[in-house]
Amino acid sequence: xxxVIAFWILSAIAVLGALVAVRKRNLIHGVFALLVFFAGLxxxxxxxxxxxxxxxxxxxxxxxxxxxxxxxxxxxxxxAGDDGRRMTSRGWSWGLVVAAAVFVLLLLSLWPVQQLSMxxxxxxxxxxxxxxxxxxxxxxxxxxxxxxxxTIVNRWSN
Amino acid sequence: MxxxxxxxxxxxxxxxxxxxxxxxxxxxxxxxxxxxxxxxANLNFIAFWRYSDNPxxxxxxxxxxxxxxxxxxxxxxxxxxxxxxxxxFKTVDLESMNTLRE
Amino acid sequence: MTxxxxxxxxxxxxxxxxxxxxxxxxxxxxxxxxxxxxxxxxLALAAFNEAWGMAAGAxxxxxxxxxxxxxxxxxxxxxxxxxxxxxxxxxxxxxxxxFIYSAxxxxxxxxxxxxFCYLSLFAAGMLGLVLANSxxxxxxxxxxxxxxxxxxxxxxxxxxxxxAAGKKAFIVxxxxxxxxxxxxxLAFKTTGTLTLYDGGQGLLETLPSGMVWGMxxxxxxxxxxxxGAIGKSGQLPLHVWLPDAMEGPxxxxxxxxxxxxxxxxxxxxxxxxxxxxxxxxxPVVAWxxxxxxxxxxxxxxxxxxxxxxLAYSTVSQLGLMMVGxxxxxxxxxxxxxxxxxxxxxxxxxxxxxxxxxxxxxxxxRKMGGLAKxxxxxxxxxxxxxxxxxxxxxxxxxxxxDEILAGAWATNQPVFWIAAAASLLTAVYMTRQCMYVFPxxxxxxxxxxxxxxxxxxxxxxxxLFALGLGGLAKDSVLAKLPGEAAQHETIVIVVSIAxxxxxxxxxxxxxxxxxxxxxxxxxxxxxxxxxxxxDELYAATVGRLWSLAIIIAEQLNExxxxxxxxxxxxxxRTGNAFAIGGDRKLIDTLAFDGMCNRLRSxxxxxxRPQNGFLPGYLRLIALGAVALGVxxxxxx
Numbered sequence: 001x002x003x004v005i006a007f008w009i010l011s012a013i014a015v016l017g018a019l020v021a022v023r024k025r026n027l028i029h030g031v032f033a034l035l036v037f038f039a040g041l042x043x044x045x046x047x048x049x050x051x052x053x054x055x056x057x058x059x060x061x062x063x064x065x066x067x068x069x070x071x072x073x074x075x076x077x078x079x080a081g082d083d084g085r086r087m088t089s090r091g092w093s094w095g096l097v098v099a100a101a102v103f104v105l106l107l108l109s110l111w112p113v114q115q116l117s118m119x120x121x122x123x124x125x126x127x128x129x130x131x132x133x134x135x136x137x138x139x140x141x142x143x144x145x146x147x148x149x150x151t152i153v154n155r156w157s158n
Numbered sequence: 159m160x161x162x163x164x165x166x167x168x169x170x171x172x173x174x175x176x177x178x179x180x181x182x183x184x185x186x187x188x189x190x191x192x193x194x195x196x197x198x199a200n201l202n203f204i205a206f207w208r209y210s211d212n213p214x215x216x217x218x219x220x221x222x223x224x225x226x227x228x229x230x231x232x233x234x235x236x237x238x239x240x241x242x243x244x245x246x247f248k249t250v251d252l253e254s255m256n257t258l259r260e
Numbered sequence: 261m262t263x264x265x266x267x268x269x270x271x272x273x274x275x276x277x278x279x280x281x282x283x284x285x286x287x288x289x290x291x292x293x294x295x296x297x298x299x300x301x302x303l304a305l306a307a308f309n310e311a312w313g314m315a316a317g318a319x320x321x322x323x324x325x326x327x328x329x330x331x332x333x334x335x336x337x338x339x340x341x342x343x344x345x346x347x348x349x350x351x352x353x354x355x356x357x358x359f360i361y362s363a364x365x366x367x368x369x370x371x372x373x374x375x376f377c378y379l380s381l382f383a384a385g386m387l388g389l390v391l392a393n394s395x396x397x398x399x400x401x402x403x404x405x406x407x408x409x410x411x412x413x414x415x416x417x418x419x420x421x422x423x424a425a426g427k428k429a430f431i432v433x434x435x436x437x438x439x440x441x442x443x444x445x446l447a448f449k450t451t452g453t454l455t456l457y458d459g460g461q462g463l464l465e466t467l468p469s470g471m472v473w474g475m476x477x478x479x480x481x482x483x484x485x486x487x488g489a490i491g492k493s494g495q496l497p498l499h500v501w502l503p504d505a506m507e508g509p510x511x512x513x514x515x516x517x518x519x520x521x522x523x524x525x526x527x528x529x530x531x532x533x534x535x536x537x538x539x540x541x542x543p544v545v546a547w548x549x550x551x552x553x554x555x556x557x558x559x560x561x562x563x564x565x566x567x568x569x570l571a572y573s574t575v576s577q578l579g580l581m582m583v584g585x586x587x588x589x590x591x592x593x594x595x596x597x598x599x600x601x602x603x604x605x606x607x608x609x610x611x612x613x614x615x616x617x618x619x620x621x622x623x624x625r626k627m628g629g630l631a632k633x634x635x636x637x638x639x640x641x642x643x644x645x646x647x648x649x650x651x652x653x654x655x656x657x658x659x660x661d662e663i664l665a666g667a668w669a670t671n672q673p674v675f676w677i678a679a680a681a682s683l684l685t686a687v688y689m690t691r692q693c694m695y696v697f698p699x700x701x702x703x704x705x706x707x708x709x710x711x712x713x714x715x716x717x718x719x720x721x722x723l724f725a726l727g728l729g730g731l732a733k734d735s736v737l738a739k740l741p742g743e744a745a746q747h748e749t750i751v752i753v754v755s756i757a758x759x760x761x762x763x764x765x766x767x768x769x770x771x772x773x774x775x776x777x778x779x780x781x782x783x784x785x786x787x788x789x790x791x792x793x794d795e796l797y798a799a800t801v802g803r804l805w806s807l808a809i810i811i812a813e814q815l816n817e818x819x820x821x822x823x824x825x826x827x828x829x830x831x832r833t834g835n836a837f838a839i840g841g842d843r844k845l846i847d848t849l850a851f852d853g854m855c856n857r858l859r860s861x862x863x864x865x866x867r868p869q870n871g872f873l874p875g876y877l878r879l880i881a882l883g884a885v886a887l888g889v890x891x892x893x894x895x
Contacts, residue, residue, distance in 0.1 A: 003159055004159055007159050007163060011163075011167045014167070014171060015167070015170055015171060015174065018171055018174040018175065018178075018194045019174055021178070021190050021194065022174060022175070022177060022178025022181075022182065022187060022190060022191055022194070023178075027184065027186060027187065030187065030190060031190075034190050034193070034194070037194065037197070038197070041171075041197050041200075041201060044164075044167075044201060044204075045201075045204055048164070048204045048205060048207075048208045049208060049213075050204045050207070050208070050218070050219055050222070052219060053200075053204060053219050053222050053223065053226075056223065056226055057197075057200075057226070060226050060227075060229075060230050061193070061197075061226075061230075064230060065193065065229075065230060065233050068233055068234060068237055069186065069189070069190070069233070069237070071237075072186055072189075072237040072240055072241060073186055075241050075244070076186065076240065076241060076244040076250050086183065087182065087183065087184075088181045088182060088183065089180075089181060089182065089183040089252060089253055089872075089874040090253060090872065090874075090875075091874075091875065092180065092181035092874075094180075094878055095177065095179075095180025095181040095874065095878055096177060096180070096181065098176075098180060098878045098881050098882050098885070099173050099176040099177040099180055099881075100173070101881075101882070101885045102172075102173055102176055102881055102884070102885055103169060103170070103172075103173040105885050105888045105889065106169040106172065106173070107166070107169060108888075109888065110162065110165055110166065110169070176881065179874075179877055180874055180877060180878050180881070181874070182874075183874075188874075252872075252873045252874055253872065253873075253874075255873060
C-alpha cells in the first residue's frame with residue numbers, strides 16, 4: 001500500500017514538474033521545475049529498487065545538468081525569460097496534435113504488453129520482502145542496501 | 159503497482175516532453191524537453207528491468223547508466239551549440255534560425 | 261619484367277600527378293614530375309630491352325582480374341611485345357625530354373605546378389594505353405589521355421580561343437570515341453572477351469566471326485575502332501581539332517599533339533591489326549590516310565601561324581602512317597611513327613624556342629632573320645625540317661621510303677597521292693624556313709636565344725632526328741610484324757625527287773621576295789581558310805542544330821496560336837451563353853483557377869522545406885508515428 005501511495009505522489013510530482021518546466025515563461029523557474037521533475041523521477045527509481053540509478057540521477061541531472069542549464073540561460077536570454085514575445089512557435093497546435101498522436105501510439109503499443117501477464121511474485125513489494133527475508137540466499141552487502149532503501153521508501157510513503 | 163502504471167507514466171512524461179519540444183520557440187526549452195523525454199525512456203528501462211524474470215542481471219540499470227552518461231554529454235554539447243548559435247544570431251529563437259532554407 | 265614493374269611504368273607518373281596537384285611551388289612540381297618520368301623511362305627502357313630480345317610476333321602477357329560481378333570476371337592486363345616496347349621507349353624518352361624542356365618553358369607561369377600535374381597525368385594515361393592488354397583498359401587510358409589533352413590545350417583558359425580549342429578537341433575526338441566504344445561493345449558481344457592476348461583465348465587470337473548488321477563482324481569492329489583512331493589521330497574528316505589545339509603551351513603541342521597522343525590512333529590500328537586483316541579493311545585505312553596526308557599538306561601551304569603549319573604537317577604525317585599501316589603492315593607504319601615522333605617533337609620544341617625568343621610571337625610574317633641570334637635553335641630546327649621533308653639519309657627519308665615502297669607494291673593510286681603529299685610537305689617546310697630564318701627581323705622585339713634547359717633537349721632530339729632512321733631501320737622492320745616491300749627503282753627516284761623538288765620549288769617561289777609585306781603566292785584564300793572545313797561543319801552540323809531550334813520555335817509558335825484560338829473560341833462561346841459567365845468559368849475556374857491550384861499545390865509541397873526547425877521536428881515525429889502504426893497496427 002505504501003508503494004502505491006508513493007508511486008502516485010511521485011508520479012504527480014514528476015508530471016507536474018515536467019509540465020511546468022515546458023510551459024513556464026520564465027526560464028529560471030522552468031529549470032527549477034525541471035529539477036523537481038528529476039527529483040521525482042529519482043524517487044520513482046528508488047521505488048523500483050534502482051538505488052544506484054537514483055543516486056546517479058541526483059548527481060548527474062540535478063547536480064550537473066541543472067547547473068549547466070542555468071549557465072546557458074544566463075549566457076543567452078534575459079533571465080526574466082521571453083520578455084513578452086510569443087512563447088510558442090508558429091503552428092504550435094499542430095505540435096500538440098502530433099504529440100497526442102505519439103501518445104496514442106504509445107498506448108496502443110502497450111496493448112500487447114498487457115496480454116503478457118506479469119508474474120505476481122515480481123511485484124516489487126513482494127520482491128523486496130522476499131529478498132530481505134533472512135532465509136534469502138543473497139549477499140549481505142546487497143541485503144543491507146536494500147534494507148536501508150526499504151526504510152527510506154517506507155519513511156517517504158508514510 | 160503493475161508494470162503498466164510505470165509504462166503509462168513514462169508515456170505521459172514522454173509526451174509532455176514532446177509537446178514542449180514541438181511548441182516552444184526557445185532552444186533551451188527544447189533541450190529541457192529532450193531531457194524529459196530521455197528520462198521517461200530511462201524510467202521505462204528501469205520498470206521493465208524490475209518486472210523482468212531475472213532482475214539480478216542488471217540489464218536495465220546498465221542501459222540507463224549509458225543513457226544518463228550520453229545524455230549528460232549531449233546536454234553539454236547541445237548547450238555549447240546553443241551558446242554558439244546565440245553568439246551568431248544574437249537569439250536562441252528557433253524561428254529565426256532558418257538559414258538552411260536559402 | 262613482372263606485372264608490378266610493368267604497372268610501375270604508368271603508375272609513377274600517375275603518382276607524380278597526384279603529388280603535384282597539391283603543390284604550389286612550380287619548380288618542386290617540375291622536380292617531382294621529372295623524377296617520376298626518369299624512373300618510368302628507366303623501367304621502360306628495361307622493358308624495351310626485354311621486348312626487343314623476343315622473336316618477331318612474340319608477346320608476353322600479364323593479365324590479372326580487375327573485378328568480379330556475379331559470375332563474370334573482368335580481367336585487365338598488360339602485354340609486352342616489340343611493338344609496344346618500342347613505343348614505350350619512345351614515349352618515355354621524348355616525354356622526359358619534353359618535361360625537362362617544359363621546366364624552362366613554363367618557369368614564369370604561375371600555374372606551373374598544375375601544368376606538370378596535367379603533363380604527368382597525360383604520361384600515365386599514355387603509358388597505360390601503350391601497355392594495355394585489354395580493350396577496356398586501353399579505352400580507359402584513351403579517355404584519361406583525352407581529358408589530359410583537354411586540360412592542357414585549354415591550360416591558358418583565360419584566352420577565349422584556348423578555352424574554345426580545348427572544348428573543340430574534346431568534342432570532336434568524342435565523336436570518334438563513340439565509334440570506338442561501340443566497337444568495344446560489339447567485340448565483347450561477338451567474342452565475350454576484351455583481352456587482346458590471353459593464351460589463345462584473346463580477342464586478337466580468336467577473331468570475331470559471323471555477320472553483324474549484314475557485315476563481317478571483324479570488319480565492322482575494325483572500322484569502328486578505326487573511327488576512334490580517326491578522332492584521336494586527326495584524320496579527315498575529324499582533323500579540325502588538331503590545328504586549334506595549338507592554342508596550348510608549346511611543350512604540350514610537342515608532347516601530345518605531335519609525338520604521342522595523336523600517335524595513339526595509329527598505335528591502336530597497329531595493335532588491332534589482326535582484326536583489320538581479318539575484316540579486310542586495311543585499304544580503307546590506307547585511303548583515309550592518303551587523302552588526309554594530301555589535304556592537310558595542302559592546307560599547310562597557306563598558313564601563317566608557325567605552330568599551325570606544324571599542326572597540319574602532323575595531320576599529314578599521321579595520314580602517311582595510316583598509309584603505311586594500310587599498305588605494308590605494322591612495321592612500316594610504326595617505323596614512321598617512331599621517326600616522326602622524334603623529328604616532330606624537335607620541330608615543335610624548336611618552334612617553342614623560336615616563339616619564346618620572339619616574345620610569344622607566332623606569326624611567321626613577323627619573324628625572319630632568326631638564324632643569327634638563335635644559332636642552336638636554327639640548326640636543330642633545320643635538322644628537323646630535313647627529316648620531315650625526307651631529305652636523303654635523314655630518318656624521315658628511310659621511313660617514308662618504306663611507306664612509298666609498300667604503297668607502290670599494293671596500291672598505286674595511294675602511292676601517287678602520298679608522293680604528292682610528300683612534295684607539298686617539302687614545299688611548305690621550305691616556305692616556313694624561308695620566312696623564319698634568313699633575312700632581317702620583322703618583329704617589334706629583338707629575338708634572343710633560349711636558355712640551356714630548352715636547347716639541350718633540342719640538340720638531343722636533333723641527333724635522333726638525323727640518325728635514328730638509318731640505325732633502327734633494319735631491326736624495326738625485322739622485329740615488328742608485316743613485311744617491307746621490294747624497293748623498285750622508281751620508288752627511290754620518286755621519293756628523292758619529291759623531297760629535293762619540293763625544296764627547290766619552295767626556294768624558287770620565295771627567293772628574293774619581300775616576305776611579310778607582299779602577298780604570299782601560296783596563301784590563297786581557300787588555303788588560308790583551311791579549305792573551309794570549319795565553315796563546312798558550321799554549315800552542316802551547326803545548321804542542322806539551328807534548324808532543330810527553328811523547328812522547335814515554330815512548334816512553340818503554333819502551340820501559342822492554338823492556345824489563342826482556343827481562348828478566342830472560349831471567349832466567344834462564353835459571350836454567347838452568358839456574359840460574365842465566361843470570366844467566372846473559363847478564367848477563374850479553368851485558367852486562373854488551375855494556375856492557382858497548381859501554385860498552391862507547389863506551395864504546399866515546398867512549405868515543409870521552410871527552414872522552420874520545430875516544423876521539421878514535428879514531421880519527424882509524425883513519420884515515427886506512421887512507422888509505429890505500420891509496425892504495431894497493420895502487422
